[in-house]
Amino acid sequence: MSDAVIIGAGLGGLLCGRILSRKGWRVTVLEQGGQIGGALQTFVRDGIRFDTGFHSVGGLGPGEPLERIFRPLALTDLPWVPMEPDEIIGGTDPFLRLSTGWEEERAHVLEPYRQSVWRLKGGGKTLADALSRDLDILVRKRVTDIEDHVVACADGSFYRGEAVIAAIHPQVTLQLLRDPVRPAYRKRIARMENGPGIFTVNAKLRSGILPYINHSIFLDGKVMIHFGEADDAGFARSLDLLAFETPGQAGGDGCGSNRTSVARSLIQAAARRLPGLPDAIEKYWVSTPQTWERFTGTPGGTAYGLRKYDTQDYIAPQTPLPWLYLTGQNIGLHGVLGTAVSALNTCNSIAL
Template sequence: MSEVVIIGAGLGGLLCGAYLSRRGFGITVLEQGLQTGGCLQTFVREGERFDTGFHSVGGLAPGEPLYGIFEPLGLMSLPWEKVPDDEGFPFLRLQHPTEGVSAMEREHILEPYKGSSWRLRGGGKVLADALQADILAHGGRVLTRRRVVRIASGTAYCSDSSSYSGIIIADIHPLSCMAICTDHIRPSYLRRLRSYRNGDGVFSVYIKLAKGIPSDGHGIFADGSLMIHFGDAGADGLSHNLTLLCFAPARPFDRNELAISCIAKARQQLPELEPASWWTSTPATWERYTLTPGGSAYGFIKDYDNPSLSFLPPETPVPGLFLTGQNLGLHGVLGVSKTALRTCQSVIEYSKSL
């Protein structure tokens, strides 16, 4: 079978690697950072573990969409914890009439409320580590500290002078990929990519709590603008850290001032919130770790009025170069996972022509 080189060890890249390695492809994953996972990465401060971009996921129950992707890869054996269902649905909060909405659209809107929601004990790193282990178990390689600086004629060249050849899958922002590709690219394709707008980035406040707070796994959406996520509960049943997230522009701002504002808003929902220590990350932080222009958290903005114009196929004008990740279709764990399968199918079909 063919060799496949995957640039970027985020969820999309790791899923492509696991899926294709099980089908006999030789896999090499190149990751610029010290650890794999992309937005699945975790970090520790003062003994508390924090997630960066992974907090909960839906659709993991049998018969739901993500279950069908994760189960064949053995990922359902991970320590998933189901978030308890709400006792009721606050239908009175629907601010817009649904008379003009089709049955299919209505089901899509309500599905997250009706389907299951899950957390992963240990955080996103557990998922990234499992996918990496699966790639290694099927003969692949996952190499960190390998920043790809050039793509040419089916070869990825790294900053340490190493190079890797094969079919290439880029699990990075499409514009970042095209910026390092020296093969001929149709100007119309580049114009199309440049016409898309990136969504805003995320500002995060990571809080170590002075006193634990009870949590059943539910997150809180405060005032329509601030997400509050609880860390894993300890042996005492309490969460000892929180993560606060809100959208933020790529331009400079006072991170300390915004953090204090976020904490004050969170206290309106959690009066018992008492930080012992806190740290922050900005869109600039995300840009350094993911190479996403402006640190955009969800990639290209999609136009629901013209979906065919804002969704990208995995294939690029460069033969043997494919894309994957949130910029092609939908974002989030489910969107990225479904896109990874589309990319793998395209690679399999392409390999038959070699």
């Protein structure tokens, strides 16, 4: 039996694991996928590393909010690289416009990016690997049932914990939960609205064409442009284009012509800021909200999870069951900073 069984090895689950194990807790982390990290995962195609979700963080400079959380966990020792401030062209930052509605939350998410912006050499995998050191993490363990301190997996194995921390989407947690809880609690979470899914184009670039730009570009409140790493001559080797699902695209299977037309329209839009882009692209790969749903188990492939319009949309880390806790981007705020704050809140509420 573990002191804590954690469901999900994304940032939220890994951070809780790290915090609790540093306090001497015996922790077991169960991850449905073959890789840890969730939205921190990277993948390699044709020898180029691409980020899936996380590209940069805000507020990691001395005394800034993320630094205050990461320093005690030795995460500021990782190879963080300072970036220039984001370039926002026409319209608001789509991260904020679409994912949140709650003014106070916007301020919390945006402010750290005004202070400083950082990327991580090796991408999100570097952070996930650092967090996973010394943790007991079991992969390919898809949790199917949660009941009375016991977590059961699709392969027939089960794990018991004094505490169980669900670092997955709360709507999924409640679908897996077999214990009776107040119907009003279930109903409230089931009815909460999710933010949009995301399309991503990961492009491999021909060498020596597009100069590397050390900041992210947000175009017309619609398209986000993130550069990968630079080669020795200062040219970009890869670039990621991200756009939220629009109502017209919602519900599509993200396959075939839809997938290709979305990719083309993203490349075309980005070419307004980077005219050399279409010629620079050697090859690209597309992921859709359906890809996200498959990989992370988030309903509809929502990128940032539950929308937060109001203080009423706040979900506490505690649940009606004294041994079951929630964490992750849906509890409080999304993003690396938001998820880190949630992990601290969750661990604090387990009464460290």
